[in-house]
Amino acid sequence: xxxxxxxxxxxxxxxxxxxxxxxxxxxxxxxxxxxxxxxxxxxxxxxxxxxxxxxxxxxxxxxxxxxxxxxxxxxxxxxxxxxxxxxxxxxxxxxxxxxxxxxxxxxxxxxxxxxxxxxxxxxxxxxxxxxxxxxxxxxxxxxxxxxxxxxxxxxxxxxxxxxxxxxxxxxxxxxxxxxxxxxxxxxxxxxxxxxxxxxxxxxxxxxxxxxxxxxxxxxxxxxxxxxxxxxxxxxxxxxxxxxxxxxxxxxxxxxxxxxxxxxxxxxxxxxxxxxxxxxxxxxxxxxxxxxxxxxxxxxxxxxxxxxxxxxxxxxxxxxxxxxxxxxxxxxxxxxxxxxxxxxxxxxxxxxxxxxxxxxxxxxxxxxxxxxxxxxxxxxxxxxxxxxxxxxxxxxxxxxxxxxxxxxxxxxxxxxxxxxxxxxxxxxxxxxxxxxxxxxxxxx
Numbered sequence: 001x002x003x004x005x006x007x008x009x010x011x012x013x014x015x016x017x018x019x020x021x022x023x024x025x026x027x028x029x030x031x032x033x034x035x036x037x038x039x040x041x042x043x044x045x046x047x048x049x050x051x052x053x054x055x056x057x058x059x060x061x062x063x064x065x066x067x068x069x070x071x072x073x074x075x076x077x078x079x080x081x082x083x084x085x086x087x088x089x090x091x092x093x094x095x096x097x098x099x100x101x102x103x104x105x106x107x108x109x110x111x112x113x114x115x116x117x118x119x120x121x122x123x124x125x126x127x128x129x130x131x132x133x134x135x136x137x138x139x140x141x142x143x144x145x146x147x148x149x150x151x152x153x154x155x156x157x158x159x160x161x162x163x164x165x166x167x168x169x170x171x172x173x174x175x176x177x178x179x180x181x182x183x184x185x186x187x188x189x190x191x192x193x194x195x196x197x198x199x200x201x202x203x204x205x206x207x208x209x210x211x212x213x214x215x216x217x218x219x220x221x222x223x224x225x226x227x228x229x230x231x232x233x234x235x236x237x238x239x240x241x242x243x244x245x246x247x248x249x250x251x252x253x254x255x256x257x258x259x260x261x262x263x264x265x266x267x268x269x270x271x272x273x274x275x276x277x278x279x280x281x282x283x284x285x286x287x288x289x290x291x292x293x294x295x296x297x298x299x300x301x302x303x304x305x306x307x308x309x310x311x312x313x314x315x316x317x318x319x320x321x322x323x324x325x326x327x328x329x330x331x332x333x334x335x336x337x338x339x340x341x342x343x344x345x346x347x348x349x350x351x352x353x354x355x356x357x358x359x360x361x362x363x364x365x366x367x368x369x370x371x372x373x374x375x376x377x378x379x380x381x382x383x384x385x386x387x388x389x390x391x392x393x394x395x396x397x398x399x400x401x402x403x404x405x406x407x408x409x410x411x412x413x414x415x416x417x418x419x420x421x422x423x424x425x426x427x428x429x430x431x432x433x434x435x436x437x438x439x440x441x442x443x
Contacts, residue, residue, distance in 0.1 A: 040069055044076065051080050052090040053097075065101040075106035082109045086116060088126045096130050102137040111143045112136065119146065124164050131171030139175045152178050153202075156185050157195055162203040169206035176209065187213045191221060192235045205242040219249055227253060229278050237278050244282055255284040258302060262309040271313045283312050290316050294323045295334040308341035322348055330356060332374060340374050351378070357399050358389050367393060 045058035053061070062068060068076060083093050083103075096103055103109065112133060116124065124132075135141060150163055153173075158166075166173050173181070185198055193201065201208065211217055224234045238244050259272065259280055272280050284305065291301035305311055311319060322344055326332050337343065346352060355377050362368045380388065390396045 037069060040073065043073055044068060047073070047077055047080065048097075051084075052094040061098070061101070068101070068104065071104075071106070076104060079104045079106045079109045082113050086113070086126065086129050088130060092126060092130060096134065100134045100137050103133045108137065109133075112146075115143045115146050119150070123161070124167055128164055128167035128171065132167055132174060135171045135175055139172075141175045145174045149174050149176070149181075152181055156182065156198060158199050158202055162199050165203050166206040166209065170210050173206075173209050181209065183213050184209055184211075184217075187217055191231065191238070193239060197239060201238070201242040205245060208242070208245055211245070216249070217245060220245065220247060223249060223252065224278075227256065233276075233278060237282070240279075241282065247282070247285060251285060252278075252281050254302075255281040255288075258284060258306055262306055264309040268310055268313065272309065280312065286316060287311050287319065290319055291323075291337070294320070294327070296337065300335070300338045304337050304341040304344070308345045310345045311341075314344075318348065319344060322352065325352070326374075330374075336374055340378060343374060343378050346378060351382075354400050355385060355389075358396050361396060361399060362389060362393065 041059070041062055044062060045053075045055065048058050048061070049055060080093070083096070084090075088096070116129060132146065136143065136145075150160075153163055153166075154160075185195070188198055188201060189195060208217075221231075221234060225231070229237075234244075256277060259277065262269075272283075274280075287305055288298065288301045291304060292298060296304065323334065323337075325348070326337075326343065327334060343352070359368070359372050359377060386400065390400045
């Protein structure tokens with residue numbers, strides 16, 4: 001019996017060891033658990049790398065989200081497959097995992113997959129899906145709210161395409177009560193915006209759903225009236241551009257104050273005020289937002305716009321293109337715009353790009369003595385820049401693009417020669433006879 005007892009004891013010890021318990025039947029084996037977790041971490045790291053995670057990101061990510069080590073590896077892989085099946089790009093998968101790891105819970109994702117499949121006709125974009133998943137996980141909103149919110153908006157005259165747009169810009173709509181959504185429609189009707197236009201307002205500015213009617217929207221309308229804009233004008237401007245309602249309280253008054261103090265040529269001022277002060281003030285707000293998005297503080301953005309008022313009539317896409325070129329290609333800080341706002345006022349294709357290309361070429365061949373700053377690149381006239389950096393290097397002619405007007409500018413302004421040219425008179429028959437007689441007599 002002794003060998004048999006030893007065999008049974010050995011089997012029991014082995015069973016406890018492989019179940020993670022040895023010695024004390026109530027305590028885990030630290031060595032076994034550490035080895036098991038290490039293998040699980042390695043497997044998860046390999047899985048995440050297939051979806052865009054770098055090798056260095058995985059350990060820190062798993063350390064912050066221990067629930068993934070407790071979950072089944074198979075379920076985690078199926079969750080990632082679901083995200084991919086919803087046509088979410090790999091870089092977006094990495095982003096959503098970093099911002100809201102809870103979306104990787106398999107049961108949670110499985111329910112939402114069913115919802116998105118059922119409402120596939122809506123055509124919700126990947127951005128809308130990501131935002132919806134994050135809001136659902138953060139505020140513990142069930143997947144059934146997706147369809148319920150859609151029915152509420154549909155009853156208020158909102159189309160499916162607008163619902164998709166709302167989910168992209170303001171996915172928090174799925175966490176709102178019906179009364180909160182209806183309150184926004186009642187507010188719009190209260191300022192004489194017809195119900196038929198509600199869909200267009202929501203599509204152009206989905207963020208209105210996240211604004212408080214009593215604390216934000218109504219005081220904003222009161223501010224418009226206080227500034228001298230009646231209810232009809234405010235309504236027309238909101239219908240033309242619903243993003244007017246995105247203004248902060250007091251923002252329009254500061255924009256109008258800037259407009260009344262800028263100094264510029266009269267034609268520029270006429271273009272700025274072409275649509276009226278209200279519209280011009282909103283255009284100022286859009287340019288300020290553009291400058292702040294690229295890193296300027298609000299005060300500096302006001303300075304730039306005050307010094308270079310031409311920006312108010314320029315397209316925002318053109319302004320952003322110049323800023324992106326300044327930051328990414330020219331390697332300047334955005335703060336340099338406060339000292340040189342003229343950079344944003346000159347033509348990109350005709351002035352910024354050719355001058356930059358010339359300077360870069362001369363820098364590459366060692367043709368520059370001192371560094372050329374942004375001021376020396378933008379401030380000189382075309383002729384002065386040509387004489388300094390292009391004329392000594394004939395190979396720069398094609399890069400810079402010579403202009404025949406520059407040659408004429410060296411002597412006198414273009415067109416001035418017309419003032420000194422003798423006036424031509426038509427020659428009559430008598431003049432011809434007199435000239436012939438004079439020549440015969442002289443001969």
